[in-house]
Amino acid sequence: MNEELAAAVNTNPTLMEKRAPRSRVKRALLMDRLATLVIFAFSMLAVIVVIFIIGTILKTGLLTALDPAFFAGKPQALRSGGGIGPMIVSSFYLTLLTLLISLPVGVGAGVYMAEYAKKGRLASLLRFGADTLSTVPSIVFGIFGMVLFVIRFGLGYSMLAGALTLTLINLPTILRTTEEAVRSVPDSYREASLGLGASRWQTIKNLVLPSAMSGITTGAILSIGRIIGESAALVYTVGIFVRYAPVSPLDPGAPMAANIWHIYTEGALVKDWLRVANGETAFLLLLILALNLLARLVSWYYEKKLGVTG
Amino acid sequence: MRIKKSITTLSAVLLIAAMGFSVVGCQIGQNAEAPANDLTGSLIISGSTTVLPLAQEAAEMFMEIHPNAQVNVQGGGSSVGIRNVSEGVVQIGNSSRGLKDEEKGLGLVEHKIALDVIAVIVNKDAAVTDLTLAQVKDVFQGKITNWKEVGGADQTITVVVRDEASGTREIFDEKVLSKEKPMAGAIESNSNGIVKTKVSSTPGAIGYVSLGYVDETVGMLKFDGIEANVANSVDGKYPVSRFLYMFTKSEPDEISKAYIDYVLSDEFQNDVVAKSYIPMKEAS
Amino acid sequence: MVLFKREYLIEKVLLALAGLSFVSIAIMVIFLAAEAGPALAKVGVKNLFFESTWQPNDGRYGLLVFITGSLLTSIGGMLLGAPPALASAIFLTEISSKRFSKILTGFIELLAGIPSIVFGWIGFTLIVPIIRDKTNTPGVGILAAAMILSMMILPTITSIAADAIRSVPDSYKQASLGLGATRWQTIRRVTLPAAKRGITISVILGLGRAIGETMAVAMVIGPASVFAKSLTTPTHTLTTKILIEMGESWGLHRSALFVMALVLLTISMGLIYSINHFLGKEDY
Numbered sequence: 023m024n025e026e027l028a029a030a031v032n033t034n035p036t037l038m039e040k041r042a043p044r045s046r047v048k049r050a051l052l053m054d055r056l057a058t059l060v061i062f063a064f065s066m067l068a069v070i071v072v073i074f075i076i077g078t079i080l081k082t083g084l085l086t087a088l089d090p091a092f093f094a095g096k097p098q099a100l101r102s103g104g105g106i107g108p109m110i111v112s113s114f115y116l117t118l119l120t121l122l123i124s125l126p127v128g129v130g131a132g133v134y135m136a137e138y139a140k141k142g143r144l145a146s147l148l149r150f151g152a153d154t155l156s157t158v159p160s161i162v163f164g165i166f167g168m169v170l171f172v173i174r175f176g177l178g179y180s181m182l183a184g185a186l187t188l189t190l191i192n193l194p195t196i197l198r199t200t201e202e203a204v205r206s207v208p209d210s211y212r213e214a215s216l217g218l219g220a221s222r223w224q225t226i227k228n229l230v231l232p233s234a235m236s237g238i239t240t241g242a243i244l245s246i247g248r249i250i251g252e253s254a255a256l257v258y259t260v261g262i263f264v265r266y267a268p269v270s271p272l273d274p275g276a277p278m279a280a281n282i283w284h285i286y287t288e289g290a291l292v293k294d295w296l297r298v299a300n301g302e303t304a305f306l307l308l309l310i311l312a313l314n315l316l317a318r319l320v321s322w323y324y325e326k327k328l329g330v331t332g
Numbered sequence: 333m334r335i336k337k338s339i340t341t342l343s344a345v346l347l348i349a350a351m352g353f354s355v356v357g358c359q360i361g362q363n364a365e366a367p368a369n370d371l372t373g374s375l376i377i378s379g380s381t382t383v384l385p386l387a388q389e390a391a392e393m394f395m396e397i398h399p400n401a402q403v404n405v406q407g408g409g410s411s412v413g414i415r416n417v418s419e420g421v422v423q424i425g426n427s428s429r430g431l432k433d434e435e436k437g438l439g440l441v442e443h444k445i446a447l448d449v450i451a452v453i454v455n456k457d458a459a460v461t462d463l464t465l466a467q468v469k470d471v472f473q474g475k476i477t478n479w480k481e482v483g484g485a486d487q488t489i490t491v492v493v494r495d496e497a498s499g500t501r502e503i504f505d506e507k508v509l510s511k512e513k514p515m516a517g518a519i520e521s522n523s524n525g526i527v528k529t530k531v532s533s534t535p536g537a538i539g540y541v542s543l544g545y546v547d548e549t550v551g552m553l554k555f556d557g558i559e560a561n562v563a564n565s566v567d568g569k570y571p572v573s574r575f576l577y578m579f580t581k582s583e584p585d586e587i588s589k590a591y592i593d594y595v596l597s598d599e600f601q602n603d604v605v606a607k608s609y610i611p612m613k614e615a616s
Numbered sequence: 617m618v619l620f621k622r623e624y625l626i627e628k629v630l631l632a633l634a635g636l637s638f639v640s641i642a643i644m645v646i647f648l649a650a651e652a653g654p655a656l657a658k659v660g661v662k663n664l665f666f667e668s669t670w671q672p673n674d675g676r677y678g679l680l681v682f683i684t685g686s687l688l689t690s691i692g693g694m695l696l697g698a699p700p701a702l703a704s705a706i707f708l709t710e711i712s713s714k715r716f717s718k719i720l721t722g723f724i725e726l727l728a729g730i731p732s733i734v735f736g737w738i739g740f741t742l743i744v745p746i747i748r749d750k751t752n753t754p755g756v757g758i759l760a761a762a763m764i765l766s767m768m769i770l771p772t773i774t775s776i777a778a779d780a781i782r783s784v785p786d787s788y789k790q791a792s793l794g795l796g797a798t799r800w801q802t803i804r805r806v807t808l809p810a811a812k813r814g815i816t817i818s819v820i821l822g823l824g825r826a827i828g829e830t831m832a833v834a835m836v837i838g839p840a841s842v843f844a845k846s847l848t849t850p851t852h853t854l855t856t857k858i859l860i861e862m863g864e865s866w867g868l869h870r871s872a873l874f875v876m877a878l879v880l881l882t883i884s885m886g887l888i889y890s891i892n893h894f895l896g897k898e899d900y
Contacts (some may be wrong), residue, residue: 054798058711064703065712068774069723071767075730075738081879082741099388100604130633138627139634150888151638155882157821158644159828161855162877167864178376178421179406190640197637223626251731254830254859261406263384265392275403279733283831286740288381288407290525291545295869303737310729314592318722381863411870434867490754496672497864513671517842519754519850520861533745534754597842 083304100293111267112275119185132200156194163257179274184260203237236324243317253279373403379426381412429499447615449543450572451560452553460484460553474515491518492539503574558575655871670841671867685853690826693765701773736835759847760836769822780814789883830855
């Protein structure tokens with residue numbers, strides 16, 4: 023590593039010449055300012071884009087989104103004045119069902135990776151699986167879910183088929199956040215517990231996991247955001263339009279994000295389709311913003327109240 | 333113990349919340365005042381996006397008559413509907429086309445539910461209202477590229493067609509393009525809705541949709557002076573139309589049969605189908 | 617003894633959970649390959665991967681258009697998105713105050729949380745019309761898709777690159793600054809080269825995200841199954857083709873769509889493999 027540094031310094035002419043000519047120093051200082059300015063301007067792009075997107079969506083849809091007749095209303099296929107009540111129920115229902123399945127699996131897997139997995143073939147194979155799973159496009163999950171859960175398992179278009187598909191998508195996120203959180207728990211905790219005669223699992227259960235709770239919660243909230251926003255994976259597993267909210271896990275549903283795709287493709291049969299789509303998009307975005315706020319509050323809570331970070 | 337407890341609590345909370353949503357769902361989903369009726373059970377339908385709105389409207393009205401029956405209609409596409417019904421995933425598969433040769437061995441029973449007229453629509457900037465069949469063909473094949481060549485505005489033509497899997501496209505290619513292909517590079521859309529949206533928003537665009545989708549935001553073309561409407565299609569003057577179908581696996585079960593009977597009933601055919609499509613009575 | 621047995625059992629259960637990801641990938645490969653099998657066997661690798669004509673009704677299933685479309689849109693997104701993303705990473709770690717850095721990170725996390733469908737809706741209602749009016753073309757295509765993608769990959773690249781830059785030891789920077797180098801000289805000659813590996817990974821993962829993006833691209837890409845004639849004419853990508861046609865396809869056509877899914881899965885595995893293999897196996 024030090025050689026690297028030496029190499030870096032060696033190839034740097036300004037660093038080589040101890041007394042650089044004044045013009046060079048001036049140029050270097052000018053470049054420094056210019057580069058700082060350019061970097062600053064570029065990094066402000068993200069802020070501008072976020073404000074622009076949120077502003078545009080809320081401008082066209084906020085009023086519709088906050089109208090109870092819309093967010094609690096019944097969807098329409100042929101007439102104007104439709105609402106998105108069942109779509110909101112679908113989104114929440116799907117989120118709960120997915121978390122119910124993916125949290126135990128993801129947390130368990132994360133604990134294994136952090137506490138048990140030894141460096142070696144097996145660990146790198148497991149990691150390769152999780153890493154690949156996290157880069158597979160959601161549409162591929164969608165048609166895989168269609169083939170396996172909808173057709174092969176005979177679940178049909180259903181909340182359950184969608185939740186299982188989403189579990190695959192969210193597994194790597196929960197796994198990784200859990201693993202990081204568990205790793206960040208100081209070894210001294212474990213040694214103390216083991217020294218007192220607790221078994222490995224008792225130590226994990228009673229000490230490590232509670233200390234890692236903040237990270238796990240953050241991972242869960244992150245997953246909720248992804249579930250609420252997911253669309254491509256649900257078109258062929260859950261459905262894109264319903265008149266009634268799903269009741270049983272085997273009922274089809276129409277989560278908001280997937281329903282917006284439906285409106286984009288098929289909605290024009292309804293006269294006020296743009297109003298419905300704008301309103302639904304705004305509602306979805308409000309929900310995402312609220313989740314973001316919640317994540318912030320949670321991490322603030324853990325930092326301040328418990329003095330535990332990670 | 334603490335972690336076990338909190339996991340248990342979390343699961344309990346999630347479960348209760350899930351149940352809460354189910355209850356809300358029940359309440360949203362049910363019409364309490366409708367009269368009691370003997371028909372119970374659930375019916376799941378999937379398939380053609382062209383048939384989707386009709387099937388949904390029918391489901392709604394059907395459930396008002398039979399409050400104990402649950403009907404759920406999904407899209408997916410004609411092929412998905414045919415596949416799903418043959419695999420037993422759904423009880424009825426909607427389709428905007430007849431069965432392909434390779435689908436004929438699946439043991440499906442065909443129920444025609446309406447005749448659908450396909451209209452050619454243009455963006456209003458194009459300033460054309462009437463073309464010959466040959467001109468329409470040349471436009472869709474890219475031989476005519478500017479509206480001024482056929483007496484319209486000086487505006488480049490953007491052709492919007494349906495995707496190759498679409499039943500609508502199949503009938504359009506057959507009847508208007510004499511089984512030839514549209515130009516390469518035409519925008520392909522997978523639904524009537526997008527075609528209409530694209531045509532209404534893109535200057536100089538032309539496309540085709542089910543008659544039910546045509547409204548004042550787009551212009552509708554006449555073929556040699558003949559307008560796309562129900563009367564002209566029934567007379568056979570307007571050439572581009574096709575049937576819409578519902579398929580069941582062998583003979584339909586009780587609830588499927590009741591539903592399809594309802595779709596074919598005078599009440600539904602006259603009140604709903606007739607608004608955008610041609611009822612079966614007039615078509616046959 | 618009982619305790620030991622229980623500990624052993626727990627470890628195995630956790631191992632099973634950890635193994636689920638890998639098992640899922642394996643099952644996915646098997647199922648997608650089984651569905652893609654007929655097309656691979658009957659159409660053949662040559663006619664799939666070295667042909668650009670996609671006409672399922674004539675038995676032509678060339679995938680080149682879609683592969684090219686995926687590559688061009690994601691490279692375009694990269695060209696537009698990577699510079700601001702990397703600049704943000706540098707700004708966050710090397711230039712900004714802690715306080716401001718926290719605010720900016722908040723915005724970037726917010727950007728990462730915005731659903732694809734919302735980006736798509738912005739593209740459809742705002743970006744495409746602007747491009748259309750400025751260029752007098754349909755406005756859909758690679759430019760619109762690249763613009764949308766550049767916003768979507770920014771958080772991925774920024775967060776990973778920032779982590780990489782943060783992990784460069786302070787002693788490096790202090791040595792350079794101590795020798796009289798300016799901040800920019802230190803960043804360019806010392807910090808960035810030392811963080812090269814992490815930055816490369818961030819760009820690769822950003823590329824992966826761009827290739828896999830579906831909904832947002834589907835609403836702005838066109839679509840048309842032809843090579844793009846310009847940056848603002850319709851074309852198609854692997855993901856959008858699958859999304860749009862899966863519902864309306866059967867037989868070999870459907871199977872060919874699964875070949876596309878298999879291509880996407882291979883790309884994902886390839887990217888992860890190349891990161892592990894060529895860049896070392898550290899965590900990222």
